[in-house]
Amino acid sequence: LKTSRTIGQTRRLLEGTGKPLVLVPTMGALHEGHAALIRRARREAGPSGTVAVSIFVNPAQFGPSEDFSVYPRPLARDLALCRSLGVDLVFVPPAARMYAPDASTFVEETTLSLPLCGRSRPGHFRGVCTVVAKLLNIFRPDVAVFGEKDWQQLAVIRRMVRDLDFPVRITGHPTHREHDGLATSSRNARLSPAERAAAPAIHAALRKAAASARSPQDAAARARRSIAAIPGARVDYVGAADAASLGPPRPGRPARLFAAVFLGRARLIDNIPLPRAARRKPTR
Numbered sequence: 001l002k003t004s005r006t007i008g009q010t011r012r013l014l015e016g017t018g019k020p021l022v023l024v025p026t027m028g029a030l031h032e033g034h035a036a037l038i039r040r041a042r043r044e045a046g047p048s049g050t051v052a053v054s055i056f057v058n059p060a061q062f063g064p065s066e067d068f069s070v071y072p073r074p075l076a077r078d079l080a081l082c083r084s085l086g087v088d089l090v091f092v093p094p095a096a097r098m099y100a101p102d103a104s105t106f107v108e109e110t111t112l113s114l115p116l117c118g119r120s121r122p123g124h125f126r127g128v129c130t131v132v133a134k135l136l137n138i139f140r141p142d143v144a145v146f147g148e149k150d151w152q153q154l155a156v157i158r159r160m161v162r163d164l165d166f167p168v169r170i171t172g173h174p175t176h177r178e179h180d181g182l183a184t185s186s187r188n189a190r191l192s193p194a195e196r197a198a199a200p201a202i203h204a205a206l207r208k209a210a211a212s213a214r215s216p217q218d219a220a221a222r223a224r225r226s227i228a229a230i231p232g233a234r235v236d237y238v239g240a241a242d243a244a245s246l247g248p249p250r251p252g253r254p255a256r257l258f259a260a261v262f263l264g265r266a267r268l269i270d271n272i273p274l275p276r277a278a279r280r281k282p283t284r
């Protein structure tokens with residue numbers, strides 16, 4: 001496993017490595033969800049391709065009152081996991097190497113970024129787009145892999161890549177879940193034992209609402225009621241949206257149910273597809 005800390009070193013280490021190059025951008029604190037992304041990257045790269053992982057807790061995507069300073073940074077463990085999964089190169093830049101002190105250029109997607117997490121985390125997707133654009137320029141990967149747990153992030157990145165002609169294929173990988181259905185996340189580590197025991201009820205509520213609802217709006221209302229009743233939970237948002245545009249669900253088009261929930265010190269997000277039946281408008 002090679003590691004690099006600077007952009008120049010990364011580019012030098014990538015010279016002459018096997019193609020295709022597949023990148024998994026992360027903020028570290030790697031868990032089974034990331035391991036699934038890395039395994040997917042290896043499958044995409046094939047035995048002679050190159051798998052690269054970036055580990056960077058990106059200050060630009062955290063709001064002033066968010067968890068940037070306490071975000072876990074277990075680097076030795078992360079590197080051991082990357083080694084065990086056969087990653088070829090890990091890029092771990094210090095923040096000062098990623099952003100010039102007077103950096104004044106940002107990448108902003110202006111439509112898909114607005115609803116859902118965009119509403120409650122202003123500036124978040126601007127930070128994500130800017131750092132992902134930088135990583136795509138640093139690595140010039142053939143493929144980049146992102147998790148579907150952050151469905152909106154994936155949609156925003158696909159749109160940025162399309163609009164700005166980045167020569168990369170974006171691959172989304174299904175959400176990894178714990179045995180009880182909770183979406184695997186670095187933020188789960190912030191839950192107390194009682195909160196951890198309550199947390200799977202978020203996914204359960206989404207599933208039950210999606211299965212029994214007569215329309216996307218009905219699904220969202222049912223899920224919101226159930227999630228609000230979880231002890232200690234505070235709903236940030238629960239909503240149904242078109243899977244591609246993230247706007248209002250459209251008849252006959254794939255739609256998803258989204259939730260963001262504060263549970264103790266953690267903000268958890270999840271999303272699932274709405275089955276066809278729940279996508280129809282009520283007939284009465």
Ligand code: PAF
Pocket residue numbers: 025026027056058061128131132150153
């Ligand atoms: O999903 C994440 O971990 C981050 O938002 C990403 C894509 C690595 C950008 O910092």
